[in-house]
Amino acid sequence: MRIKLIAASLIVICLVFSLGLAQAQNEENSCKPITFVNVTPDAFECMKNTLQNYGIDVPPGNEGEISERGVTGSFEWDGKSILTITIKEKPSWISCETADERVILFVDECKGP
Template structure:
């Protein structure tokens, strides 16, 4: 198992707006397809590929993901970039 870094700088609090119920479901599916398990419901834990994060969606439009752990070889920007790519893909449906 690769080493992981507890995150204390920069990755926490990635915020997304205009996340409808369909987009939220799409994002959870994309995360699962990418190998990241998600808790059921509107809040919980995302875990997989060396990443541990907490997510919270208000049920209407606002999603916050706080990364707690990530692989040492993965930068915060890579994590947020992948999440933003999933969001863009889900907006296209």
């Protein structure tokens, strides 16, 4: 009886540890959301068209998820001027800072000066 209790306890500990590790790895590969202001309808459309021209499927509408080459992100635009982009998954060798810089450059290209 005591051996079964010890075995069950070890299994529970292993499950908790593996779930925690998986969550930590997922959090490590996601980044904080970036919010952009003054994103006009033309700028938002420019971004969607540019991504599609690169062969990336972009869902219709003002929000959705896109994925390409191991990077998954989501976007949400309020239809007026506020755009939020979140990198949800990325290769571990790419830092959030690098990913954020690329997103900012991309958005700035379509927003203009």
